[in-house]
Each structure stands twice: as C-alpha cells, then as structure tokens.
Amino acid sequence: MSRSKNDVLQGTLTLLILQALSRGALHGYGITLFVERASGDVLRVEEGSLYPALHRMEEDGLVKAEWGMTEFNRRARFYSITAAGSQRLADELESWKRLTSGVGKVIRFA
Amino acid sequence: MIRRLLETLFPRRDNAAIDDELEFHIAMRAREFESGGLTPAEAQREARKKFGGQSTLREQTREAHVYRTVETLLREARYSFRALAKRPALWVAGTLTLALGIGANLAIFAIVDALLLRPLPIPEPDRFFVIAERRNGAHTGGNVPRMRAYAQADSLESIGGFFSERVAVIAGDGSRGLKTLRTSGDVLSAFGYKLAAGRNFTEAERNGDGNAVLLGHFYWQREFAAATDVIGKTLQTQNGALQIVGILPPEASLIEDHDIWLPSLASVQNGPATAGYLQVITRLKPGINPARANAQLGAAAGQFPEIAARLTPLNDVVASEAQTPLLLLVSVVVTLLLVACANLAGLLIARNSERARELSIRLSIGAGRWDLLRLLFMEALWIAAVGGGLGVLAGKWVLDVILAYRPADLLLASTIQLDWRAFIVAFLLTCFSALFAGLLPAWQAARSRQRTGRLRNTLVAGQIAVSMILVSTAILLVNTLLTARQRPFGFVRDHVVAIEFDMPWSTDGDKVKRFYDSVEAAARELPGVRAAGIVDRLPLQGGAQGYTYTRIRGVTLDDAIARRVVGLRAISNGYFSTLRIPLLRGRLAEPPHREIVINETFAKRYFGAADPIGASISFSRPTAEPKWYVVVGVVGDVARSAMDPAFPAETFVHHSLTYWPQGTLVIHGEGDPETLLRAALARVYQVDPYVLTKFSGTLDAKLESSWSEPNLLTSLVAATALLAMLLVSLGVYGVAASAVRSRTREFGVRAALGATPRMLASLSLSQGLRLATIGGVIGLAGAFAVPPLISAIIPGRSSFQAAELASSIAAMIALALLASIGPARRAARVDPAITLRHD
Structure with a gap:
C-alpha cells in the first residue's frame, strides 16, 4: 500500500472518533472506514493507536461500548458516544475551529 | 450496577475480550483486501501485518485501562484522604464508631470460634469423643x-x-x-x-x-x-x-x-x-x-x-452450655455493628450534602456519575480501613475484659484468642461496613443529591428500631437479675462465714466424719458464735446429690412422681440454725438413727395435706430392697440456683449417713466476719494442718459467684445497649442539626410571620420525636423475637413485661428529644433579619 494517505494528527484522533460516533454506534473497523471515506481517503486511522484511544475514552466516560452483531452476523464491540462525549465533542470542535481559523489567518497573512 | 462498580474498582479486562475485538477488525480488513484481489491467505497475512504485533497492541489497549484505573484510584485515594484530614470530627466519630462495632464483634467471634467452630486442640479431633451417659x-x-x-x-x-x-x-x-x-x-x-x-x-x-x-x-x-x-x-x-x-x-x-x-x-x-x-x-x-x-x-x-451411652463431640458438650448465651451475644454485637454502620452512613450523607456544590461543579465539568461514586466511596473506605484497624485493638481489649470475668469452669478458655481467623473476620467486617456505610450515601449523592433528608431519616429510624431491641433486651435482663436477687431464697446470709473443704475423694469416710465433727465443735467454741454447721453444698450453688426413685412405705406412688428428681443434702443439724432455715414441723434428726428431714416442697409433693412426720421413705433403686428413713421434721424451702425461681424438693440427712468429702463449714457469729473467719481458719488448721480449702470468706462473697454468669451476660448486653444509645443520640443529633441548618430560611420566614421561639423549637423537636416513635414501634415488633432466646438462658422468663417495653420506648423517645434539644435551641434563636441575608 502507498504511504500517500496522511496518518491522523496526534490529538485530533479523539475529535475524529467522537465525530464518527456522533452519527451512531460503530465498531472500531467502522470508525476507520468512516474516517477514510468521509475525508475522501485523505486521512487514515492507524489501528495501533485506534484501540488504545477507544479504551482510554471508554475509561474517561466519553464513549461506552457494547458487544453486538454486525450486518455480516459477526460479534463486534460497538462504541457509542455518551453525554460527556457529546460535551467533549462540542468543546473539541470549538477549539478546532479556533485553531484552523488561527492557522488560516496566519497563512493568508503570509 | 454492582458488576459495573466492581469492574470500575477492580479492573479485570481479560485479554480474550480485547483479542476478540482486534480479531474482528483483522477479519474485516482481510475481507477488504480479498475484494481487492488478494487470496484469502495473503489477505489474512496483510491484515495482520498492518496491525503490527498483535500482543503489543493488546498490551497497549489493556494498559489504557489498568494504568488509568490505578493512577486514578491512587489519585482519588490521596485526594479523599486529604479531604478527610480537614474534617477531624468526621474522622474521629466515624473511625471510633466503627472500631467499637468491629471490636465487639471480633471479641465475640474469638469466643464463638474457640468454643464452637474451631477444631479441638487435640490430634485428629474427628476420632475423639466424649461418652455422654444418661440415666433414665x-x-x-x-x-x-x-x-x-x-x-x-x-x-x-x-x-x-x-x-x-x-x-x-x-x-x-x-x-x-x-x-x-x-x-x-x-x-x-x-x-x-x-x-x-x-x-x-x-x-x-x-x-x-x-x-x-x-x-x-x-x-x-x-x-x-x-x-x-x-x-x-x-x-x-x-x-x-x-x-x-x-x-x-x-x-x-x-x-x-x-x-x-x-x-x-x-x-x-x-x-x-x-x-x-x-x-x-x-x-x-x-x-x-x-x-x-x-x-x-x-x-x-x-x-x-436405666443407662444409655452415646458418643458426643466435645464441641457439642461445650455448645450445650455456651450456645444460647453466645447466640444472644452474637445477635447483640451484630446489632451494634449495624447501628454503627448506619451512624457512619448518616455522617457521610451529611458530609456529602455539604459538598453538594463541589459535586455539582465536578459533574458539570465532565465527571461521570461513576467517578463521583468512586470518589465518595473512597472516603468511606478510608474510614472503614482505619476503623477496622482500631477495631482489632478494641477487640483485643474487649476480649481481655470478658475473659477476666469469664465463668471459672469455662472449657477451652485458654484457646480463646484473636488469631488469623479473627483477622480475616475483621477484614470482612471492614469490607461490609465500608459497603454498607459508604455505598448508600455515595450512590445517593452521585445520583441525585436530592432527598438526602429522607434517606438519613430512614437510617436514623432504623437505628432507633434496632437499638430499641437492644435496650429492651438489656432492661429485661437487668430487671430479671434484680428480681432474681430480691426474691426470697429461704435463708438468711448476713454475718455468716463459710469455709469450703477440698478433701480428696479417696479420703476415708470415718476420717471425713471425724473432721467435720471436730471443726464444727471447734467453731462453736469461738467467741460470739451463735451457730455452726456442715453442709455438702451451699444454697444457690446448683444441685447437690440427688435421688431418682422415691418410695413411701405403705403408699403406692404414681411412677412418674416416684421418678421425679429429689435433692439430697448431707448436713449437720447446726446448718439450719446457721442459715436460719425455719423448722416448720417435728424435730431435727438424731444422727445414729436413720432419720430424715424433708422440705416443704417435698412434703407437698409426696404427702399433700397428710402429716409426713413418722412416715418411712426410701430412695433405694426399684430393683433393690428398700432401706427406710423415718421422716422426723419439715423445714422451709431454700432456692437451689441463683436464677431459677422454683424451689426443688429436698431431703436432709446427717453427713455421717452419707459420704461427701468436699463439704462446707458455715458459722453464724456476731461482730466482724473477717475476724471470725481468721479465728475459724486457725481452729480448722489445728484440726488438720494439711486440709485444703476451695473457698473461705463470707457467705455473701461465696454466693456472689452464683451470679457471675448472668452478671457477665447482663453487663455485656447492657454495655452494648448503652453504646447503641450513644450512637443513636449522635445520629438523631446529626439529623436534627442539619435539618435546622437547611430550614433556617423557612424558620426565619416563620419567625418574621410571628412564630414564637417556642413554636420554632417544637417544630424541630417534633422531627426527632417522630423518628423515635416510628423507630420505637418497629423496634417493638422486633423485640418479640427476643424472649425465646432469653428463656433458654433464664428459666421462667418467656415474655416481656409491659413496663419493660414501655420504659424502652420511653428511653428512646427521651433520648431523641435530648439529642434534638441543641438544634431546637438554635432553631428558636433564628433571627428573621439574618435569615433574609442567608445564602
């Protein structure tokens, strides 16, 4: 596989996961698919960081997990967003917007 | 909920679950590669490669849990310790309350364990038995x-x-x-x-x-x-x-x-x-x-x-004596622990409601309900841990006190100790206390922070109910003991000294008789002595010798009556005048003849209204030729045991007609009993310098030991009841105080609208009164479980007296009012002006 896809920036993973889950419960593989497709294959999520991040977020109460069946009738762990997670998503989006607008200003200024 | 809590407190995310999750991801990736044209095997390999080392990933995923949890727990433990350290009153009240509850339970557990639970301290105890024999x-x-x-x-x-x-x-x-x-x-x-x-x-x-x-x-x-x-x-x-x-x-x-x-x-x-x-x-x-x-x-x-024999485990032999009193004590101390836990729960509820503002800030900045629960529970855990540690010390102390007053003939007494089994029990009790006292308030505070008052009131009413059972039991025991001590015993004990001899059972019968005669005569010659006599066993010391088959010459007795137990005391005639037991009819026996004196109960049972004087009675076995005694006199009844109000049927024969080398010399004299005793002992040792005495002292002192067991039991129950009352008053005080605090504004408004201080105080008092009444009524229902337990220990007590229950309820109500007085005074002094500014 080519390395042309950008690995997700450190620190934005939480934001992306929460955003992915804000539309409904997904399993880990579904999250990677969502991020890849929604970004037009620009971004991809490294499996090596996805699962530790998911479990950490579960500990923090941002997401909750449940075993369920996929459309292919396989057992998978589905993650969904909690109230605290939604709150966090709003905060992260806010700061992301500030960051990007800041960066945008700098770029335009240059 | 419990499962979730345990998982949070003790994370045990097993590798298999994480593997399952990762396995699924790999499978999906492989499917993706496969549709991209790879063979299934290649697709698998490729998908796995992308994951890197699966075990490394698994570890990282796992660590996300463990490190987070351990780190969080340690931080919360530190935090809650610091928070508690700023509340010394809560610390002291909480830990001491629990220490008392756990300590009392430990001490009683150590006794139960040694006497009833633990294997005997002998090799292969399963093969060891007492042969218990029964006659009829x-x-x-x-x-x-x-x-x-x-x-x-x-x-x-x-x-x-x-x-x-x-x-x-x-x-x-x-x-x-x-x-x-x-x-x-x-x-x-x-x-x-x-x-x-x-x-x-x-x-x-x-x-x-x-x-x-x-x-x-x-x-x-x-x-x-x-x-x-x-x-x-x-x-x-x-x-x-x-x-x-x-x-x-x-x-x-x-x-x-x-x-x-x-x-x-x-x-x-x-x-x-x-x-x-x-x-x-x-x-x-x-x-x-x-x-x-x-x-x-x-x-x-x-x-x-008439003989039957049966193997009996030694534990059963001990249990037959000790089981019922121990069961009572276990119930009492478990009750105390419940009251203590309820008290701690009450303290924590009050503490949590004071922290309502802090908790709501925590919630609003993103803390989960479970985080709050854990944080609050952590405080209970600290208090329980320290309380449990102190409880071990308290248990050691309580056990020492109990052992110092234990009945002298208690078997296995030297094996009673706080050992590792007791420490396990201490640990379990600590966990129990933490769960009981900590979880409820924490759960409630984390959940809603509403209605803390209702939960606290329920706890306090429960405490009152449980304490009411303890208090009524204590009152019953004290009352029974006092009544038992004041009832007529049939003899007079003042100015009597007793010397109990301890001659070996192999001592020659003539020697015993000569010895008794000599010491009795010597005692009579002492200055100030009014009477002296010999008896095989003093009153209130339990049964002495006895018969199980009675015959009256010329009368056919019903077999059941003939086989009733009849007591025998070997005496000298001086015994009656020394203890001032009245001769009701006839005369006393004249030794060389086979003459016998009976007591009133015996006369009533075997002769009814007929005159027993001159009748011939025999106690020989049914199969043997009867050896007759002639009844010459009837004396007054004397109680046989300290707590049993019934008078036994008894007969008295001169000591020379029977054999009992462990008799007692009793002397009734004027003046200082100690002086009399010293003089008497000197004369006894002149008669036989090597004679052993089991006891020498006043009759009062000797009989006091008859009460040692009921005294010990009553003191333990009464002490526990007092402790429970102390805890209850703290609980009621806490509820009343926080109610007044939270209703200050309301009181202020009432005061502004013209309520007098007296009305405000009674508003506050009425809450304590209501709790005491509700708790008291529930406790009343529970108290009816007590008398069967008591009647197994104290013969003749099968129910409460109304006055005992009434005074227990009165005590609880008085206690609740007393505990509410302070807060009520504060309520009465609420100033409407200040109230308007109150936050």
Whole structure:
C-alpha cells in the first residue's frame, strides 16, 4: 500500500472518533472506514493507536461500548458516544475551529 | 450496577475480550483486501501485518485501562484522604464508631470460634469423643466398671475417664493444693497427646497401683523451671511420695489446665457401677464410623439398668452450655455493628450534602456519575480501613475484659484468642461496613443529591428500631437479675462465714466424719458464735446429690412422681440454725438413727395435706430392697440456683449417713466476719494442718459467684445497649442539626410571620420525636423475637413485661428529644433579619 494517505494528527484522533460516533454506534473497523471515506481517503486511522484511544475514552466516560452483531452476523464491540462525549465533542470542535481559523489567518497573512 | 462498580474498582479486562475485538477488525480488513484481489491467505497475512504485533497492541489497549484505573484510584485515594484530614470530627466519630462495632464483634467471634467452630486442640479431633451417659434420660457421670464395659467395643482404640480434684503437696512449712486430673484407663491415648518427655502410666498404674505422676506443662515450667532432669524425682503429697514419670505437652493444658495427672486410687476405681463421677472419653480406631461405635456402646450400656451411652463431640458438650448465651451475644454485637454502620452512613450523607456544590461543579465539568461514586466511596473506605484497624485493638481489649470475668469452669478458655481467623473476620467486617456505610450515601449523592433528608431519616429510624431491641433486651435482663436477687431464697446470709473443704475423694469416710465433727465443735467454741454447721453444698450453688426413685412405705406412688428428681443434702443439724432455715414441723434428726428431714416442697409433693412426720421413705433403686428413713421434721424451702425461681424438693440427712468429702463449714457469729473467719481458719488448721480449702470468706462473697454468669451476660448486653444509645443520640443529633441548618430560611420566614421561639423549637423537636416513635414501634415488633432466646438462658422468663417495653420506648423517645434539644435551641434563636441575608 502507498504511504500517500496522511496518518491522523496526534490529538485530533479523539475529535475524529467522537465525530464518527456522533452519527451512531460503530465498531472500531467502522470508525476507520468512516474516517477514510468521509475525508475522501485523505486521512487514515492507524489501528495501533485506534484501540488504545477507544479504551482510554471508554475509561474517561466519553464513549461506552457494547458487544453486538454486525450486518455480516459477526460479534463486534460497538462504541457509542455518551453525554460527556457529546460535551467533549462540542468543546473539541470549538477549539478546532479556533485553531484552523488561527492557522488560516496566519497563512493568508503570509 | 454492582458488576459495573466492581469492574470500575477492580479492573479485570481479560485479554480474550480485547483479542476478540482486534480479531474482528483483522477479519474485516482481510475481507477488504480479498475484494481487492488478494487470496484469502495473503489477505489474512496483510491484515495482520498492518496491525503490527498483535500482543503489543493488546498490551497497549489493556494498559489504557489498568494504568488509568490505578493512577486514578491512587489519585482519588490521596485526594479523599486529604479531604478527610480537614474534617477531624468526621474522622474521629466515624473511625471510633466503627472500631467499637468491629471490636465487639471480633471479641465475640474469638469466643464463638474457640468454643464452637474451631477444631479441638487435640490430634485428629474427628476420632475423639466424649461418652455422654444418661440415666433414665437425665445426664449422669460415668464410673470405672461401666467404662471397662465400654472398652470391650472393638471400634474404640482407647478409652479413659477422669475427674478433677486437688491434691495437697507438702512444701516447706505448709501444703498447697495442686489441680489434679484423676485418671482411669488410658486418658493420654484417648486424647491422643504425645508426652514431651518420659512415659505414660503402665497398665498396673492406670488401675491405681504404684505412685506414678505426670506433670502438666505449665506446672513443670513454673515449679521446676522446665528442667529436663525432673523425671524420676519425687513429689511429697499428703498421701505420700509420688514419682514423676513423664511431662505432658503444652496442648494437654489447652482444654483445661491441670498441674498433675494422677491415676485414681484402686479403691475409687472399684466403686459401685451406679456411681456417676467420671467423665469418660474415647478415641475411635481410624476409619471407624461413629454410628457403628455408637451401636456397640449402646449394647454395652444395655447391661446396666436405666443407662444409655452415646458418643458426643466435645464441641457439642461445650455448645450445650455456651450456645444460647453466645447466640444472644452474637445477635447483640451484630446489632451494634449495624447501628454503627448506619451512624457512619448518616455522617457521610451529611458530609456529602455539604459538598453538594463541589459535586455539582465536578459533574458539570465532565465527571461521570461513576467517578463521583468512586470518589465518595473512597472516603468511606478510608474510614472503614482505619476503623477496622482500631477495631482489632478494641477487640483485643474487649476480649481481655470478658475473659477476666469469664465463668471459672469455662472449657477451652485458654484457646480463646484473636488469631488469623479473627483477622480475616475483621477484614470482612471492614469490607461490609465500608459497603454498607459508604455505598448508600455515595450512590445517593452521585445520583441525585436530592432527598438526602429522607434517606438519613430512614437510617436514623432504623437505628432507633434496632437499638430499641437492644435496650429492651438489656432492661429485661437487668430487671430479671434484680428480681432474681430480691426474691426470697429461704435463708438468711448476713454475718455468716463459710469455709469450703477440698478433701480428696479417696479420703476415708470415718476420717471425713471425724473432721467435720471436730471443726464444727471447734467453731462453736469461738467467741460470739451463735451457730455452726456442715453442709455438702451451699444454697444457690446448683444441685447437690440427688435421688431418682422415691418410695413411701405403705403408699403406692404414681411412677412418674416416684421418678421425679429429689435433692439430697448431707448436713449437720447446726446448718439450719446457721442459715436460719425455719423448722416448720417435728424435730431435727438424731444422727445414729436413720432419720430424715424433708422440705416443704417435698412434703407437698409426696404427702399433700397428710402429716409426713413418722412416715418411712426410701430412695433405694426399684430393683433393690428398700432401706427406710423415718421422716422426723419439715423445714422451709431454700432456692437451689441463683436464677431459677422454683424451689426443688429436698431431703436432709446427717453427713455421717452419707459420704461427701468436699463439704462446707458455715458459722453464724456476731461482730466482724473477717475476724471470725481468721479465728475459724486457725481452729480448722489445728484440726488438720494439711486440709485444703476451695473457698473461705463470707457467705455473701461465696454466693456472689452464683451470679457471675448472668452478671457477665447482663453487663455485656447492657454495655452494648448503652453504646447503641450513644450512637443513636449522635445520629438523631446529626439529623436534627442539619435539618435546622437547611430550614433556617423557612424558620426565619416563620419567625418574621410571628412564630414564637417556642413554636420554632417544637417544630424541630417534633422531627426527632417522630423518628423515635416510628423507630420505637418497629423496634417493638422486633423485640418479640427476643424472649425465646432469653428463656433458654433464664428459666421462667418467656415474655416481656409491659413496663419493660414501655420504659424502652420511653428511653428512646427521651433520648431523641435530648439529642434534638441543641438544634431546637438554635432553631428558636433564628433571627428573621439574618435569615433574609442567608445564602
């Protein structure tokens, strides 16, 4: 596989996961698919960081997990967003917007 | 909820679950690659490669849990410790409350464990049994001829019998009594002890020949400084020189400590097969079913009329005495712990509601409900842990106090201790307390932070209910004890001294009679003495000797009445005048003749309205030729035991017509009893310098010991009830105080609208009153479970008296009012102006 896809920036993973889950419960593989497709294959999520991040977020109460069946009738762990997670998503989006607008200003200024 | 909580507190995310999750992801990736044109095998490999080392990933995923959790727990533990450290009142009240509850439970557990639960401190206790013998259904001691018959059973490996007495050892200028185990058969092997040194008794020695003696471990350590060369040395006793042949191991002193073991004299061992002085024990052969041994024993017992024999575990023997009082104590201390936990829960609820603002900030900045729960629970855990630690110390102290006042004849007493089993119990109790006292308030605070008042009120009402049961039990016991002490006993005890002799059971009968006559005569000559007499056993000291078959010449008695137990006291005539027991009819017996004196109860039972004087009665066995006594007099009834209000039917014969070497000299004299006692003892030692005395002192002091067991039990229950009341008053105070705090504004408005301070105070008082009434009524219902327990300990008490219940309720209500007075005064002083500014 080519390395042309950008690995997700450190620190934005939480934001992306929460955003992915804000539309409904997904399993880990579904999250990677969502991020890849929604970004037009620009971004991809490294499996090596996805699962530790998911479990950490579960500990923090941002997401909750449940075993369920996929459309292919396989057992998978589905993650969904909690109230605290939604709150966090709003905060992260806010700061992301500030960051990007800041960066945008700098770029335009240059 | 519990599962989730446990998972949060003790993370145990197993690898399999994480693997499952990752496996799914790999499978999906592989499917993706496969649709991209790879073969299934290549797709698998490629998908796995993308994951890198699966085990590394698994570890990272896992660590996300463990590190987070451990780190969080440590941080929260530190945080809650610091938060608690700023609340010394909560610390002190919480930990001390729990320490008391846990300590009391530990002490009682140690006793229950040693007496009822733990295996006996003897080798292979499963094979060790007491042979319990019954005559016509009533307990009876054994004797050597019967023991030898049981020994024929081939399922027994060894059998032995023993009784305790004291043997006087002559040392220097006087004699000292050694607590002696008089053995028949092979007691050492039946217990299964291995001697620390020397040899067991030989067959001939066991039967009473020779002069061999075994030393008890502690006696050997004390008197011989644990010297190893004592074997072969001699011990001088009043019966001659004894040769030391062996030293017993320390465990032989655990069930009951004896200074020396000495075979019974042949003359005692060869006594009649109807006597009952021996405790018979046995060890079964390995692998023998006790049922088989029981069948053989039953057959062997069959050759003796009216006798039945049965194997009984020693624990059961101890339990038959101790079980009911211990059950009562266990219920009492568990109740105390519940009250203590409820109190701690109340304290924590109050604490949490004061932190409502902090908690809501935590919630709003993203803390989960479970985080809050954990944080709040952590405080309870700290308090429980420290309380449990202090509880062990408290338990040690309580146990020491109880043991100091224990009944003197308690078996296994030296094995009562706080050991690792007690520590496990302490740990469990601590966990229980933390869960009970911590979870409820934490759960509630994390959940809603509403209605804390209702939960607290429920807790306090529950406390009152439970304490009410304790208090009513204590009042019942105290009342019973006081009533028992004030009822008529049938004799007068003031200005009487008693000297209880302890002559060996092998003492010659004529010698005993001469000794009694001499000391009685000597006592009468002392200045100021009004009367002196001999009795085999004092009143209130339980049953003495007795008969189980009564005949009246010329009258056919109903068999059931004939077989009722009749007490026998061996006396000299001076006994009646010394204790001022009235002669109601006839005269006292004149010794050489076979004359007998009966008491009122006996006269009523066997003669009814007829005149018993001149009748002939006999107590010989039904199969034997009757030996008649002539009734010459009737005396007043005397109580037999301290707590049993019933008067037993009793008969009195002169001591020279029977044999009882452990009699008591009683003397009624004017002046200082101590002076009289010293003079009397001097005369006694003139008669026999080596005689041993079990007791010498005032009759009052002697009889006081009859109450030691009910006294101990009553004091323990009463002390627990007082503690519970203290805790309840703290609980009520807490509720009332926080209610006044939270209703300050309301009170202010009321005051502004014209409510008088008195009205405000009564508003506050009425809450305590309501709780006490609700709790009291619930407690009243619970109290009805108590009397059956009590009646098993105290004969004749089967229900509460109305006054006892009424005073318990009154006590709880008074307590609740008292505890609410402080807060009520604060409510009364609420100033409407300040209230308007109150936050």
